Amino acid sequence: MPMEKTFNAAEAEPRIYAAWEKAHAFAAGANASREETFSIMIPPPNVTGSLHVGHAFNNTVQDILTRWKRMQGYDTLWQPGQDHAGIATQLVVERKLAEAGLPPRAEMTREAFLSRIWEWKAESGDTIINQLKRLGASCDWDRNAFTMSGAPGAPPGDEGNFHDAVIKVFVEMFNHKDADGNPDPLIYRGKRLVNWDPHFETAISDLEVENVEVAGFMWHFKYPLAGGETYDYVEKDEDGNEVLREVRDYISIATTRPETMLGDGAVAVHPTDARYSAIVGKLCEIPVGPKDQRRLIPIITDEYPDPTFGSGAVKITGAHDFNDYAVAQRAGIPMYALMDTKARMRADGGPYEIDAREAKKISEAWLVKKGYLKKPDGFWIEFGDPAEEIVSAMNLVPEAYRGLDRFEARARVVADITDEGLAVMVPATDPRLGKAYASSRQARGEDGRPTDSYEEGGMAPEAMLVPLVEPKPIMQPFGDRSKVVIEPMLTDQWFVDTAKIVGPALDAVRDGRTTILPESGEKVYFHWLENIEPWCISRQLWWGHRIPVWYGPDVSQTDVAERFQEEKEKLAATLGRELTESEYFEIMHHHFDHLPTPNQPRFCGNSEEDVVVQALLIYGEDTDVLFSSDAEEQFGFRAAATISPKVGGRRQVRLSRDPDVLDTWFSSGLWPIGTLGWPEQTEALKKYFPTSVLVTGQDILFFWVARMMMMQLAVVGEVPFHTVYLHQLVRDEKGEKMSKTRGNVIDPLTIIDQYGADALRFTMAQMAAPGGVLKLSEERIKGYRNFGTKLWNACRFAEMNGVWEGHATSAPPTPTATVNRWIVGEAARVRADVDAALTAYRFNDAANALYAFVWGQVCDWYVEFAKPLFDGDLAQETRETMAWVLDQCMILLHPIMPFITEELWQTTGAR
């Protein structure tokens, strides 16, 4: 039967892929004829995902490498799998619940919600796998992995090892000891200022924050000195000439976030700033809130304020700004939290009046401690550093603002201060007000922002005094998934002490055990790792690996304390004095490395059984250890840890598990070893780890690549991969990012439907110059579809001339005719070029070399010259040569265009 004029991709591709699967052609080790291994871990797509051009590119590159090595006889593994993608998936499922009119997550138990997610995962989990198959991805699907496999509640089909691996790593990092056997935890918990996403109500890591420049305003307000004190405010120019001198009873503060004034703990000026030296160590008043209950805060010095910027004085709000946090820590200034988890002004706690009074005492005590104030005569309560818990429980939001959204609160604060006359006023011509305002007498709204209306009335702009509100571009942090403004929040979170594990990850790239391509990626890698910050790994979500830490009840609650009385007395006798409380608890928990609070024991283990063993050491063998339930935890996980009195010689202790889950990148950070069965020493692990190459987008160099390096080196002491091939984002033909709003999204599946997977793959390969920008145009894809047709027709021509009758030999023929000898030589050369190009990850060179050879040499010249030869004595030799040459083309093209080459082999009977 004569061949069709073109390759029918739509019909052939599914049929061919099914045949490959049936033959287990992609199983690990399939077709292996040598010992050497070649392994790639797929960057696991999110379970919420569907194939986009980025995936198409990424997986094409991986597939080319995998097929190329597999054809060379390597023992090859391309490991597939998916990522549970904590926040992203939880978001999708919450949206689904809403769409279905079901109760929201807040009204479900944790367990019930998780089972919804598992259901959803089962439904949608196969989508991307099927799409990858359409692309031709030759993954070993029997080994498909998932980053949440084996977690509690996982349904059949997801009973893998991943959860155990993640938990084991957490426990090991938590219990890590240094070379001398001393505790050296790589993971710790602490109250820190973290990036808080008010939409998802969880902490996120630095990397999940996108800073975007937005139009903002800077307001200038007067903080009056306490007790109506005054000072001479003198301003000098660069030459030291006095340009302004006036008597002031206030200090001027500039801020872009007036609502955080309520939480100010101090005002800071630079120690060398002569303008304010007279008032350092005095108290000033935050100009918001009920007039008779205004809070007083000290004026302090710190290196942080820049005397040349603004007024040179900075308000310090330790709980709501990262810079201020650092200042507050250095100076011992309390950090007052103002907002709830949704970033509304707090409405909990006691009346403002009481807490404001307490805060004033703290301020005064601070001044006494620093020597600015003498301890007053008479009654005086000594304040130490007030306990963190006390400070964070205080609510310094005046009643009028409680419960307001932060932006609403901002408008109210600005309006109230302005109404009271405590905004800094300037002539309407002041250049800082911005051009539009100064030139127009434009009116300002309640919050001082320019409005569209114009003020009528006869006053000249220069005579009119207006509040100083500078329009100013500010960098605002947004959540990368929620797109809401991130709020710095003071919360308890878990961190990886990255500084302790970063060294080996840097060394491995420095000494070449791992190579990053393109080379510029290494510089970026070094730069980030050399300046690495602690990694916040706890998330206040439900979908994820729950942190394997349990809290026990406060032992002082019951007679448990008596068990230790004896030991306490013994030690006290030895020391010759009473033990302090903390010494007492230290004894009690001497075999534990870390204590969360002086009195609440913490256990970290791989399983509840592990934890029971630990708990019995604390509470005694005569204890039944239980675990708290969802319902018991609804008032707080710490409170859910309880202890009962002894009944019949036994007592019950209820442990409560940390409610947080781990950052999804913590688990995907273990992808290379986890997918191979670690912690079991599986055959696959021995064989395929470390992996050969990681192919991934540049955008997740920090999120994933760097963390895999750190974690694999920390856990198994080996690099996870020898080479990292980084590529860019796939853009549209104009180089613009594809987005739904721009309407320039190219759907790879549509392309595959229209032009076939091979055309798309060849285009991807052709674009893949190391470090190059990936601009995808449909024209180009069409061109490479034509290339496939060209090859098809060359084979069709060969078929019409009986070329395939003797099949292709694998050994190069040794013809006599010049043309035949020439093409055999050219074929050998292109083979060497393609191998060299792929070895160097120069996919574009490989694709271009093949294009030039197949079209420019084989079709344009060789086939033309061969035509007359089929009529003469050299016909047989020419047939054999052509069969071999075309077979070579197919072999070399197969990794890039697997479908059409497979089909050609089948239909021509070439193999």
Add this chain to the structure above:
RNA sequence: GGGCGGUUAGCUCAGCGGUAGAGCACUACGUUGACAUCGUAGUGGCCACUGGUUCGAUCCCAGUACCGCCCACCA
């Protein structure tokens, strides 16, 4: 503000110490035994700018301009 990268034909991009390359587009011609999703021939470049190193620079070095991307705390 810091870091990284780019600037080569009309377009998209390779190249890299020694007469500038590809694809697409364009022009002219062409239904010669597979292919019109085609063939043949051709047009087209101060390799951003300024200096330096060199026998020789698109390439190496320094600086300038513009364009991207990443990171960053100026209230």
